Every structure is written in C-alpha cells, then in structure tokens.
Amino acid sequence: MAEHNTNMRLKLPVMCIVLEVILIILFGAFVEYHPDAHARGWHQYDVNNKTSNPDYENEFYYRYPSFQDVHVMIFIGFGFLMTFLQRYGFSSVGFNFLIASFSLQWATLMQGFLHGMHDSKIEVGVESMINADFCTGSVLISFGAVLGKTSPVQLLVMAIFEVTLFAINEFILLSVFYAKDAGGSMTIHTFGAYFGLMVARVLYRENLEKSKSRSTSVYHSDLFAMIGTIYLWIFWPSFNSAITAHGDDQHRTALNTYYSLAACTLATYAFSALVNHEGKLDMVHIQNAALAGGVAVGTAGEMMLTPFGSMIVGFLAGTISVLGYKYLSPVLESKLKIQDTCGVHNLHGMPGVLGAVVGILTSVAASKEVYGNGLGDVFEKIQNGRDSSTQAAMQAASLGVTLGMALLGGLIVGLILKLPIYGAPPDTLCYEDAIYWELPGEESGSEELASVKIPDESEKLNG
C-alpha cells in the first residue's frame, strides 16, 4: 500500500526545502523591520525639538519577557506535554519543533498580509513574533488531536492550511468585528481544537486498536509530560497578557489568569479523585485539565473580570475538562468516530468555548464607570460609541464564525490529508517513534523493544 510507505527520505526533505525557499523569497520581498527594531527607524528624531525615542519606550522592553515565556510554552510546553506516550517522545517533541518552526515563519507572512502591511511591507518586531507564536499554538493544538497517527509531511501540509485559515479568522474577528480576544480563547483554542477534531474525524482509523499497546503512558513519560504541563501553567499569565495594552491591561490580564489557573487546579484534583472508583488521581487530568483555566480566561482576561470572576471561571473550566476526559471522550470516539489523542476537546475545545462565553458576558458589563479612562485600552469601539451589547453581540458572532471556520476548514484539510501520499503510519504502527526516527538501542534487558519489535514490520513497509 502506497499509503504506508513511511520512508521520508525524499518527501520530507523536498517538503522542508521547498517551503523554506518559498518563505525566504517571500520574506525577501515583503518583510521589513518594525521601526522599533530598525536602526534608522528608531533613531529618527525631531531635530528641532531635539527629542528622540527614549530607549525604555521601545516595544521590546514591554513585551520581550512575555514573548520568551510564550516561546517556552510553544516549544517546551506543547512539546513535552505530548511526550506522555510511551514510544512517541521523539516525535512529540521533535515534530512539535518542526511544525512550530515552520508555522511561525508562515504565520508572520499570513498575519502580515492580512493585518500588518505598511507601505506594502510587513513590519516585524516583538509583537509579530508573539502573534506568530500564537498562531503556531493553534496548529499545535490540532497536532494534539492527530498525535501519533500522522507523518511529519502530513503535519506540515496541515500547518500550511491551518495557519492560513487562522489568519483569516483572526482578521475577521479582530479587524471586522472588532472583537476582543487577547489570549485567544476563540482564535487560538476554539479554532485549533475544532479544526483538529474535524481533521481527526476525517482521518478516523477503524483499526487503531492495533496500536493500543503504545497509546498509553509509562511512568517516566508521564513525568516528562509534567514538564510541559507545569511550564504551560506557569507562563499562561504571560501568554494571555502578551499582546494586551501596556500598563494596567497587561498587569490585570496576568493577575486574572494566575487566579483562574489556581482555582482550576483545585477543581481538577477534586474531580479527578471523585470520578475514580478508588479515589486515585489520574495523570491525564492533572496534565491537561489543570490548564483549562488559562484557556477559559483567554478572552475576558484583559477585562475587569476581577480575581473573583476569574476564579469562578477557572473552577468551572477545570470541572468540565475533567468530566470531559472521563465521560465525553469515550463517546466522541465511539459515536462520533473522533480519535482525539490528547483530548484537545477537553483542554482547548470546551474551555475555549467557555472562554468565549465569559468574554460575551464580561463585554456586556463594560462601562465607562467600571473602566474609567482605561476603557479605550480594552474596548476601543465602546470608547468610540459602540454600546456594550453590540460589543457582546460581536463577541458572540466571533465564536460562531470561529466554529464554522474551524469545522469547515478541518473538513476540507482533513480530506486533503487523507490522500495516501504523505507516508502516514499504518494502523499497526501508530504512536511509534521507530517509523520516523533512528532509535538508539536500549539499556541492557529491554533492547528488544526498540529493535526487534519493529523491523519485520518496517521492512514490509519499505518493500
């Protein structure tokens, strides 16, 4: 079967090189430093008034620490979160690394073309880096849904389309509806989750249980995954606040996210023990549901949600996420034929929708009285006359558009990815690093694991 020729010797290099050459050409043609990063641009000062930009006002100092936190989340957070699978650690971290490296370049262009052009140039700086990382996050969420069942080439193809659709959806939400979504409950989480779930649906594998033995974790792989979880948890306040307005907005968003996550964690432990017959905690819940609080304040985090409100949202998010893992995921697989490897529906899907709803409700309550002169920084449209219920309606419309774009986009891209040309693994070798990676031998005793079990299979594949 052509589909199962998993040899990447030509496919992957051709794909990577062609994509990078295209990226380089487009960057050469369209990309320019933002004035804050441009030697001439930053030092253009008013000769008459002898004033120039003071260095401490460079955007770099407002946002670079947050950017680095986000960067850690994208590459360490997402990468290690997925290493929970016992034989898929190389691919989890490694493919995460590859598709993120591609996506952030491609996102710079797509987001730039749609809402960052100045004199037909895309200006790049710390804000575009953050935005590109955000878009990449969305792709990595979708990756979580199809983890273990896809080839790296297939993932790159998915990224090409998903980044493009993400940028379009983001443009509609932010520049047409003027919706607020700084931490991306809608643009990043809802979009990434439902897009990925739809792709997973289209790529449904009837005989996936043939790889069942590898679809679980082992003791050490769960510890590696906790590195990812904890980093995502720690830096989520930076994620949600990375592109909010300077000053109180960044400050408040970080606070709200911090409290939401703390409350979410207690809910996660509570419900994880409650839904287990012996009252034992489940690592899948801890690794994932404890993060739902960050997702759920991705829209309202910059608003005057109050710590009180944030904690309620976080508590709800943790609760629905654990319950989703326990009761909904099995149904999704058996009834809807969605094999959601990492349970992104529970971590990003439902909490993302919850976050959008919280954003709608918090927007309704926006007023000059509550926000004072800071209103314009959060809701520029309300400041300029839009009433808060219109803002809320736009937030609601944004959720609808996002779901539509994600599901339709996921359907089409899923069909494209179903073509038997990308070297996807056979049903018997899902969740297995040995297909795409030169594996080292193992320490004495378990050597047969890496080498013996696979070869006879892979010989057939390459034959």
Add this chain to the structure above:
Amino acid sequence: MAEHNTNMRLKLPVMCIVLEVILIILFGAFVEYHPDAHARGWHQYDVNNKTSNPDYENEFYYRYPSFQDVHVMIFIGFGFLMTFLQRYGFSSVGFNFLIASFSLQWATLMQGFLHGMHDSKIEVGVESMINADFCTGSVLISFGAVLGKTSPVQLLVMAIFEVTLFAINEFILLSVFYAKDAGGSMTIHTFGAYFGLMVARVLYRENLEKSKSRSTSVYHSDLFAMIGTIYLWIFWPSFNSAITAHGDDQHRTALNTYYSLAACTLATYAFSALVNHEGKLDMVHIQNAALAGGVAVGTAGEMMLTPFGSMIVGFLAGTISVLGYKYLSPVLESKLKIQDTCGVHNLHGMPGVLGAVVGILTSVAASKEVYGNGLGDVFEKIQNGRDSSTQAAMQAASLGVTLGMALLGGLIVGLILKLPIYGAPPDTLCYEDAIYWELPGEESGSEELASVKIPDESEKLNG
C-alpha cells in the same frame, strides 16, 4: 485501621471544593485590583496638568520577569527537586502543584488581611503575587520534610495553618520590628524548615524502614531532580531581588545572590568528595547543598554585602549544608526522631539561620557613609533615625520569633495532622505513588513493578 484507609474519593474532593468555594467567597468580598492593574485606577490622571502615569512606570514592568522566575522555582524548582524518589515522582510534582495552587490563593488573603488592606480591601498586583509565591515556598519547604509520608489532604490541612502562621510571623518581623528580610532567610527558609521538621517529629514513624526500598533514588529520578535543582539555582537571584526596592536594590541583590551561589557550588563539590571514602560525589549534596548559598543571602542580599562578602557566605553555606547531610541528618533521625525526607534542615534550616546571622552583622555595619542617599531604600528605619545596632537587635529578635513560631506552630499543627482521618499511607507504603495515583503500566519486563507489588497491599487498605 481507619488511618490507613488511603482512599481519597471523598476526602480530597470535599477538601478541595470546600476550600476553593471559601476562597472564592472571600476573594469576592475582599479582593480588589491594585491601582496599577485597575483600568480606572491606572488611568486616573490630573486633568489640569495633563499628566498621567507613563506606562513604563507600572509596577508590572519592574517585577513581572522576576515574578515569573519565582513562579518557575515554586512549581518546577520545588516540584522536580523532590522527584528524586524512585516511586514518588507523580506525588512530588503533583502534590507540590496542588498545595502550591491552594497556598498562593490562601496566602493572598492572609497576607492581605495582615498587611495589605486599603479601605478594607486587599489590593492585588504583581507584588502580592510574588509575596504569595514566597509564602507558598515556605509551605513547600515543610512539604520536603514530610515528603512521602503524608496524604494530599493532610498536606492541604498543613498548608492552611502554615500559611496563616507564616503571615503572622511575617507581619511581626516586617511591620512590628521593621526587620529586613527581602529574600526570606528567616520568614521563608528558617520558618518553613523548622515548622516542617517539628511536624515531621510529631509524625515520627517507628517502622518507616518498611518503606526503605522506596526511599532512595534511581538513575533517572536523580536526573529529573536536577531539573529542579538547576532551576532553583539559576533563578535564586530573581527570588531574592523580586521585592526589593527598584533600581540599585534589585540589581545588587541579584548580584550578591549570583556570587553566593557560585561560591557555594564549589564548596559543595569540594566537601561532597571529601566526605566520601572513594572521593565520589553524592547527588544528594549536589541537588541540595549547592542551593544553600541562595538561602544564606536571603536577608543580607539587598544590603551592601559586597560580592566578596557574598562569596564567603555562600562558601560557608555550602560547607555546613554538605556536612549536615553527612553527619547531622543521621543523628537527627536516630536521636531526635526527625525523619527529614529531603534534608530541609541542611538546605533551608541551617543556611536560613546563617542568613539571619549574616543579616544581623551586615545591619550593624549600615551607615550613611556606605549607603549614601540609598540608605532609606534598604533601611528606612535607620534613615529615619534608628541606629544600626538597634536594627541589628531587631534582626536578631526576628530570628528568635521565627524559630519560636515555627517550632510551636509545627508542634500544634503536627498534632492536628496526627489525627487518623486524613488517609496517610501505612508504614509499608510510604514513598509510593500507587496509593494516590492511577499508575500506568510499565514498559515490557518491569510491568510487575507498578501493578503486582502494590495491589495486594492496597486491597487490604481499601477493604
């Protein structure tokens, strides 16, 4: 025996949900954004003078990067440091995660009630987040002393009381004595260590050797622990400087801590090899004693200690810490019946006391001549007329009060924790994740480890 019904199905959910509901209610009633994080508060400007707060003066930009470093220390640093135990990695990272998430919320309230009220509201912002993380650190130090011998419910109960006592002690030191302790040699390390040691004393288990096989590390668990160690080491300069005054104070504190830690590390390697018959290094020392240099400049780090002074302190701290692990810990266990799992006495106890003493000595030397116009930023009381020997006396009194509060508090809380209602593990199943966690199977060959060894025991427990 009721004590050994380790089933958490009701206990843990009830505990977590009740606590979180109480937290949410109290946050609703008492917590408000700090003006720097409040839309209206930050944008309140003088209409006549047309002046407003420039964004770069928002407290967020002075402290948020430090906060994130501290946050990494609390969740990754402490969490992974304790994964050295071969079968307790899930609990180490996982219970650390749970009790830290609770403690930071509870600490926000307790610290707020005691020294952060404005118009009967607790104002939260980046400073309160750092302070809450600091208090949490103290609880995690105590956790290290009882690691492996306690249930998560027991740990939450400990946290409730310890956070409260921490806030009272901190209030006495900082707001009554006007002692200086920015990095918490006394408030965090001495308090957390002696509190935890006293709790461990009360919870002494005569038959703990029944779990001896699990009380040691394995190769990989020691590497996971090194992740914790190295992160604590790297970010300790941020920890000590996180809440010192702006400008030179933060700058100097970071420098002093950096040099103290570097010197401490050389002392640690030197004495670790020296006390071993074959001259081999011991991971326990490297993982812990190398950090003592950070603890020992927790009080004087913000003062004009000089790099020279910092290095001497660090060298001493590393030395006493290694010697403590080698010679004192066995005595503490055999004579004083203190089973100190992580050796917190060596890492936080003695170095914390050393830090307090260094603080006393450095305070004596404080003068307008040395500090110039910067005196008030470090010693506001001396600036306002207190003489430096009074300041030193207050520092000494602070150490005394801290030790008293910790020991007495630990005694009482230990007795509370001794009640047989929290689901603590039996002596035969200490240091064992399988009691509280749904464990995954293991890779071929070692599968019996997780599943076979425990069940017959735990069936009895749940029976």
Add this chain to the structure above:
Amino acid sequence: MAEHNTNMRLKLPVMCIVLEVILIILFGAFVEYHPDAHARGWHQYDVNNKTSNPDYENEFYYRYPSFQDVHVMIFIGFGFLMTFLQRYGFSSVGFNFLIASFSLQWATLMQGFLHGMHDSKIEVGVESMINADFCTGSVLISFGAVLGKTSPVQLLVMAIFEVTLFAINEFILLSVFYAKDAGGSMTIHTFGAYFGLMVARVLYRENLEKSKSRSTSVYHSDLFAMIGTIYLWIFWPSFNSAITAHGDDQHRTALNTYYSLAACTLATYAFSALVNHEGKLDMVHIQNAALAGGVAVGTAGEMMLTPFGSMIVGFLAGTISVLGYKYLSPVLESKLKIQDTCGVHNLHGMPGVLGAVVGILTSVAASKEVYGNGLGDVFEKIQNGRDSSTQAAMQAASLGVTLGMALLGGLIVGLILKLPIYGAPPDTLCYEDAIYWELPGEESGSEELASVKIPDESEKLNG
C-alpha cells in the same frame, strides 16, 4: 597506573577550595558594585537640579531578563544537551554545573582586569554577569569536545586557562580591532570549539572503542537532551541580544536570531532525513544542528542583516551542520584523530566561522544610508570615520586571531591536561558516571548495570 587513579577524595576538594579562596581574595581586593547596583552610586543626584536617576533607566531592567535567559542556556541548556549519553547524565549536568560556577567567577576577574577596570576596581553589574556567562559558554563548548574522557579536576584546569585566553582574545577583538561580535560567533563559538577540538586532539585515546558501548544514547537520555536543545533554541535570541545596545539593537538582534533558528530547523530536518538510507531522522542532528542558526548570526545579528538574510544564514548553518555530523566527524576521528564527543565542530566550529564570514560581509555593506542615526550604536568606529571595508578587514582579522589563539591555546593546554595527575578515566571507563559519582541502585531488573559491571574495574583502579 597513576593516571588511572580516579579517586577524587583529595584532588577535587583541594582544587575547589584553593580556587575559591583565591577567587574570594581577588574579589575582595578588586571587585566593586557598578554604580547602577551601588546604593550610594545610584542615588548620587544633582542637588541643584533636583534630578536623580529614574529607576527605570537602571541597566538592570534593560538586561536582567536577557541575563536570566542566558543563565538558563548555560546551566540547563548546555547541561542537559550533554545528557544524551546513556551513563553520563550525572557528569554531564553535574560537571557542567561545577565548571560553569567556577568559570563565571574567574571570567568576572579576567574580563574585568582586561577591559572593565575603573579606578583600579572591577565594576560588576548585570553586564558583567552576562559577559561572564558568555565566557563560561565558551568553556562549556570545549567541554563538549572532551565529554566523558576527562576528570572534573582536569576540566577545572582547562577552565582556568581557557577563561584567561578567552578574555585576552576578546580584548584583542573588541578593544584593539573594534570588531563587532555581540553574540560571539568568533569569541565564544569559534574560540570554544577549536580550543576544545585541539585539546581533544592532544588527549586522543587510541583505545577509546573499549568504552564504545557507553558512547551512545538511550531513549530516555535523548529526551533529557532535548530539554537542553529546546531551551538553547528558545533563548538564543536573548543570548545574541543580551549585550547589544539598548532599543532597536536588542530588538533587531532578537528578531534576526529567531528567524535564523527557524530556517535552520527546517534545513536540519530536511538534511537529516536525506542523509539516512531509510529517511529516518537522527536525534543527534535535531539536538545539535538545529541550533547552528543561532551560532551563525552571533556576529551579524545586531546588524541590519534583515530577516531575509538571517533566514538564508540559518538555512546554510543547519545544512553544513548536519552534513558535518554525517560526513566530516568520522573523518576528523579517523584521519585527524579528533574524538569530538558532542560534535562541537559541527555545532559551534563551522557555524561559528560561517557567522564570522557573515559578519564580514554585513560590515562591508554598513552605511549611514542604511543605519541612519543608529549607525553609531552598531558600528561606533564607522560612525567616527572608519570606512566599512576597514571594519570588514578588522572582522576578518578577528576571525584569524581567534582561530590562532584557539588552536595554539588548545595545543598548550592540551599538553598540560595530558599530565597523568588529574585522575582521568581509563579507556575502558570513559562515559561512565560510576567513576566519579555515588550511583543509586536501579529499579528491579537492571540493577546489575550500575553496581556489577563497574566494581571489578574500579577496584583495580583504586588499588
């Protein structure tokens, strides 16, 4: 054989204690806080004009977040990158920790004596911390070349000399030639790599294949190594921008490095699959070559290289690095007798030289037209009249001097390190933690690994 008495009981303590005492004395005599970290210094203000330094202009806030990123790279990045060896994880992280802690103190003095004296005092602050970490990075690169074949005492001796030579070379480049090399393509990477390679050449072991079984990775050790890789990759933009000029310079350098690394990663995956018969990816390439893009913009990153230029450089760097691992390393070992454990020639050597060349080419193109008023921040000499081709010539001379210093220095230091007095491991026990570390037992089954295999050998050694 005296050479193989690997017992460190006296050697290592004496070495560490003597070095630290010397460091402390020299710090006491020569080191002073930088005015930005000095209580009196920072608060010296003009009484007449009532002006003082605003806190946000303290150097701390411009550079401390970058410093912490660099610090993570040095201790986590380099430390874990080298844990790929199956039985050398303790030594990789642990010796990295030791020699880095020493080197940063020693570098503060050496760099201070050569180019940081003010009134016969070395002023330390966040910039000196970054520079010391940079110098330390160079030592750690050399460590990579001799990893597994050296004792900790030998490594400390190497560090003493290498730090000194580094400071001299740096002085020549930056203060004599006025070359630009903010991210250290030449000073750090080229110097560290060729110095280390020369040391490895001198320490050539004919019978190293006796330790061949331990010279490879295992599944989990490769995952630990990926922690190092990913952190180096994420924070490299901070590394290259840490000491560039404020404002646009730091901003631009971070951008250029980010794009270079992203492009490099795609090249790495492409060529890793291409050079493998089955099209499988090789972890050695992913762990290392993907970082070459950061090395290769270490000189030109602060210049107006453009994202386009950065991506081309990154792509080239990844390509030559993978090809180096595949085709050049075996030749270096068989023909030139250089046993380069980590392949530093491919990650730091060739990409470092590439970076120097890119710096030459980008300097030629420097002009007032391109840089505007920002010219002086990047090229102070060109701003003051030097023409750009002279600058380029100075850059070229810098590369030559660096290579000469590295090779000659490495030769001499290698000969010093060849003395049979440092307790280096015998050929049969290279890449083995058990020589220098008290190893824990292993989990059931593989216990023989740690204990059984070594003792009979090591008894002979200590006999």
